[in-house]
Amino acid sequence: MKSVLFKIAGCLAGVTLLFTFAMVYTPCASAKNEKAAASGIPADASFIIKDRGLSPDDVTAAVSTYMPSGKYDEYVMFASGGQSGQVFAIGIPSMRILRTIAVFTPEPWQGYGFGVEETPLTNAPIGGDGQKVMWGDSHHPALSETNGEYDGQYLFIGDKSHGRIAVIDLRDYETKQLADNPLMNNDHGAAFVTPNTEYIIEGSQYSEPLGKVYAPISEYKEKYRGLATFWKFDRALGRIDADNSFAVELPPYWQDLADAGKGPSDGWAFINSFNTEMATGGIEKGNPPFEAGTTERDMDYLHVINWKKAEEAVKAGKFETLNGVKLITLKTAVAEGILYFIPEPKSPHGADVTPSGKYIVVAGKLDPHVTVYGIENIKKAIEAKDFEGTDPYGVPIIRFDAAKVTQVELGLGPLHTQFDNQGYAYTSLFLDSAIARWTVGDDKFTAPEKPWTLVAKTPVQFNVGHIAAAEGDTVSPDGKYFVSLNKWSVDRFSFIGPLLPQNLQLMDISKPGDSMKVLYDLPIGSGEPHYAQIIKADKLKTWEVYPEVGWDTLKQQKSDRMTLEGKVVRNGNNVEVYMPLIRSHFDPEHIEVEEGQHVTLYLTNLERTVDATHGFSICGFNISASIEPGETVTIEFDANKPGVYPYYCLEFCSALHLEMIGYLTVKPKA
Numbered sequence: 001m002k003s004v005l006f007k008i009a010g011c012l013a014g015v016t017l018l019f020t021f022a023m024v025y026t027p028c029a030s031a032k033n034e035k036a037a038a039s040g041i042p043a044d045a046s047f048i049i050k051d052r053g054l055s056p057d058d059v060t061a062a063v064s065t066y067m068p069s070g071k072y073d074e075y076v077m078f079a080s081g082g083q084s085g086q087v088f089a090i091g092i093p094s095m096r097i098l099r100t101i102a103v104f105t106p107e108p109w110q111g112y113g114f115g116v117e118e119t120p121l122t123n124a125p126i127g128g129d130g131q132k133v134m135w136g137d138s139h140h141p142a143l144s145e146t147n148g149e150y151d152g153q154y155l156f157i158g159d160k161s162h163g164r165i166a167v168i169d170l171r172d173y174e175t176k177q178l179a180d181n182p183l184m185n186n187d188h189g190a191a192f193v194t195p196n197t198e199y200i201i202e203g204s205q206y207s208e209p210l211g212k213v214y215a216p217i218s219e220y221k222e223k224y225r226g227l228a229t230f231w232k233f234d235r236a237l238g239r240i241d242a243d244n245s246f247a248v249e250l251p252p253y254w255q256d257l258a259d260a261g262k263g264p265s266d267g268w269a270f271i272n273s274f275n276t277e278m279a280t281g282g283i284e285k286g287n288p289p290f291e292a293g294t295t296e297r298d299m300d301y302l303h304v305i306n307w308k309k310a311e312e313a314v315k316a317g318k319f320e321t322l323n324g325v326k327l328i329t330l331k332t333a334v335a336e337g338i339l340y341f342i343p344e345p346k347s348p349h350g351a352d353v354t355p356s357g358k359y360i361v362v363a364g365k366l367d368p369h370v371t372v373y374g375i376e377n378i379k380k381a382i383e384a385k386d387f388e389g390t391d392p393y394g395v396p397i398i399r400f401d402a403a404k405v406t407q408v409e410l411g412l413g414p415l416h417t418q419f420d421n422q423g424y425a426y427t428s429l430f431l432d433s434a435i436a437r438w439t440v441g442d443d444k445f446t447a448p449e450k451p452w453t454l455v456a457k458t459p460v461q462f463n464v465g466h467i468a469a470a471e472g473d474t475v476s477p478d479g480k481y482f483v484s485l486n487k488w489s490v491d492r493f494s495f496i497g498p499l500l501p502q503n504l505q506l507m508d509i510s511k512p513g514d515s516m517k518v519l520y521d522l523p524i525g526s527g528e529p530h531y532a533q534i535i536k537a538d539k540l541k542t543w544e545v546y547p548e549v550g551w552d553t554l555k556q557q558k559s560d561r562m563t564l565e566g567k568v569v570r571n572g573n574n575v576e577v578y579m580p581l582i583r584s585h586f587d588p589e590h591i592e593v594e595e596g597q598h599v600t601l602y603l604t605n606l607e608r609t610v611d612a613t614h615g616f617s618i619c620g621f622n623i624s625a626s627i628e629p630g631e632t633v634t635i636e637f638d639a640n641k642p643g644v645y646p647y648y649c650l651e652f653c654s655a656l657h658l659e660m661i662g663y664l665t666v667k668p669k670a
């Protein structure tokens, strides 16, 4: 990393020199060439800089992010796809979008949701309207961790709009599981993992009667509840293990973001809340609207959950079962010392544990400070029963001053906090449209300023909420790069209709003090990312092709449904077609069935060449498959309509790709 920094610094010096030269000195072309060559920069660059009117900062930004063809990015950012229901993989520092990962929403290029059986979408839940749920509101991505470090194996993400958690396997960047929470229709504090990915935390947002049942809003305080679900992750299987998961019942406050403790705070989870007023809205009935009713109190409650104790309580049988979920009731949570509250300033958003695990930083949207709590203080207060009473549900409230370490005034609308390797924290300021850099008295502290001080505020464009620093929520953040995920882009891009893209701005955070600079603007035109994580690219051990020919990508093992040669097996009304694909033909090229027959296709891509993907579609059948090298997919349908249906390869896989075709003929019943 040092050498890279050195190179960038060297490069910048050269460019600044060149820039000065280009602006003040306009000699004849040959003299210019000599001078520019002496500074190590091609002469043409000076013309471009001048012609495009680039400032020294522009040039610095350009050379900081430019990635020569065939060179790879140092980091990969996984950004939630918001309403698109997907996840984006983005290279850093180039900010090139490398991949959209289909998660909650059908995606035809990846053959996700259009007839291929080997996707978890086939088991998508049924929504309130009786239809299959075919999208999600992707919120917070969480990479799997080992000892508090990203290990590059799995990625999890929550669906706020349906209360689900997705599991993505980073060997092939495919979604393997959509775990539906049987108790709630929504979530928000999801996904967050414990330091060894023992559990994936899913906190609810808007309280509901638990178990997805009816209760009138007039019975809000009695019947509505919040929830924290601890999904057990089976790493060997790559799946959430619902049987060994549990949930903790919470009061009907609106729980917000979560984080898992680490180091000295390992074993604890922290979840913010708002609407401790328990406002129930009803503006149409003359009641205060939610936005007023939920912001009356000066303090809400940081939920502090001892998940190791919760685990023990479950082992000891101290739970109830609701819709198959082991539920620790509020009563048990209080009795067993599993749940505590700490007052936190007004309408908080992010709860972020510092790299050492010693502190928890809470950003209150309606308070200009971040509040820092200490895990030692919290443990001592619990030990000494230093409480300021209980909430209406009997949960002990730890005295604010006993838990608090300090408050740092940053500015207006603080939302989320990330960390770097110099001892700085970064907090997004929504109303200020700025990133605040401030010091944390944590490990690896090299920042020149004293701890707990605001160092700088760098403007971003505009209305920043989510942020991500390189490995910025692990036990050892990398610093160097930071991305501000802005909610409004206003005038940053060409107008392409009134619905404007989100703007992801890359920043250089490598140097201390007031030196943060925006380097790049990346428009995202397909949803509002809610958070992102940035991992060192060399931690990702991705397959180039599937390990063996005939690979079932859902089970991640060899499928018994593949054949090397085409064959058709007829059994009464069932027609099974085993079809290998190789450049540039299908085998067979004719599939002859009769009206009403049930057809199952097993398609295997025999290729071992990197990127030799074949696609598959049967015209008129709403079928789209992507069969990557080695993969076997299953497609089942009823041939209900007589006719002739070409099937063809969707990928431009070879010069003769147009000839990669066949005919499905469906003969009318006699």
Ligand code: K7E
Pocket (backbone or CB within 6 Å): 139, 140, 188, 349, 415, 416, 464, 465, 466, 529, 530, 531
């Ligand atoms: Cu509310 Cu978008 Cu889920 Cu923060 S997260 S800004």
Ligand code: CUA
Pocket (backbone or CB within 6 Å): 583, 584, 613, 614, 615, 649, 650, 651, 652, 653, 654, 657, 658, 660
């Ligand atoms: Cu295979 Cu085009």
